[in-house]
């Protein structure tokens with residue numbers, strides 16, 4: 001089953017008015033794969049992820065999830081989204097709800113998990129992301145790194161089959177990035193299928209099975225981390241990598 | 250001419266307390282109507298249907314563009330007359346007309362407050378809810394409306410205070426509220442100065458603590474927002 005395809009994306013297009021953001025994206029994601037998407041800002045990475053869980057409705061193309069086209073009429077979006085977790089650049093924790101409540105609300109309301117069981121699991125998840133001390137805290141008093149780890153725990157509480165991460169560390173102070181990346185590495189090690197848009201090249205190199213370089217709404221190049229980082233073929237990839245790797249020094 | 254504050258206080262105050270009850274009843278009922286109707290209007294004005302949006306906008310503009318007192322007169326005098334014209338009959342007490350008039354009028358103002366509060370909730374709340382599998386309606390109820398209501402609490406508080414004071418206009422349609430009671434008392438005893446002064450002080454005693462409360466609330470909300 002290792003080779004089971006979770007996502008098969010064909011000729012995906014998305015425009016906002018006259019602006020063609022996704023021109024023609026084709027991709028397959030296999031079960032258990034960790035795929036990172038890199039590329040210059042404005043190249044359509046976020047839009048692509050948002051199309052995957054239908055926060056944006058594609059203008060054309062097909063997205064097959066376990067061989068069902070999620071763009072078909074009558075496709076059950078709610079049931080699908082429960083299985084596809086999303087972590088946002090700006091965390092988007094629910095305001096006015098405690099850390100525990102943020103994690104428990106979806107399992108209790110959507111999966112009809114009892115509060116007692118949801119609580120046990122929420123605490124387990126919090127200890128996994130290293131935030132047990134903060135279970136009754138409110139999001140606005142947490143640091144960005146802590147908020148993002150709560151957001152990850154919130155997504156995990158739904159037992160997703162796939163996790164989407166949209167630049168999960170880009171809004172963080174540099175010293176807080178490490179904690180979040182460590183949590184993501186653990187999730188990857190647990191066998192989760194992950195699609196991660198990131199600017200953390202070190203993370204992409206170490207953790208991903210496959211790296212996709214996006215530019216101008218296309219997949220410009222894809223390959224193993226070694227192929228992309230050590231032997232890039234596309235001049236756009238070379239130019240991008242030399243620019244960001246220089247910035248990192 | 251001498252003033253008899255003690256006398257006025259002893260005789261008028263019990264009557265005012267009675268009519269204060271009426272004021273609070275009208276305010277309580279009208280405010281509940283305004284709150285829920287305000288929500289419905291606010292949500293309707295964000296609906297996909299152009300017709301519904303246009304219709305609600307007309308309603309809101311109508312109620313905001315005509316005086317509250319005229320609206321109450323209309324409900325009290327014109328609505329029964331219209332029923333009669335149509336061959337039916339309906340009796341509306343002044344109290345009911347006041348509750349309906351205040352409820353509708355304030356609903357229109359409050360719908361604007363609620364609408365802008367809902368629109369100012371960060372879109373990330375909606376997206377996070379949808380991404381977890383909640384429906385649009387669930388997202389609205391669970392993640393958008395609560396913070397929107399919370400941030401509007403001070404404005405609602407101020408509307409409540411204004412509403413209490415506004416009920417004095419209902420003297421014109423013979424609701425036994427505080428102004429009418431005072432007017433009658435002053436007319437029969439000639440204690441004009443004392444009566445109206447007492448009335449004004451009573452309004453102050455009610456509204457000052459409430460405004461103070463709103464101010465505290467406001468400060469508290471601002472503090473949590475900044476943190």
Ligand SMILES: Nc1ncnc2c1ncn2[C@@H]1O[C@H](COP(=O)(O)OP(=O)(O)O)[C@@H](O)[C@H]1O
Pocket residue numbers: 016019021039040041042043044045046047048
């Ligand atoms: N909702 C939207 N409406 C209009 N333009 C958008 C919207 N979302 C994204 N865009 C535009 O699409 C382009 C790609 O954005 P995005 O997918 O966020 O790129 P990336 O994540 O790679 O930086 C940008 O030019 C952006 O301004």
Ligand SMILES: [Mg+2]
Pocket residue numbers: 045046047167
């Ligand atoms: Mg982006």
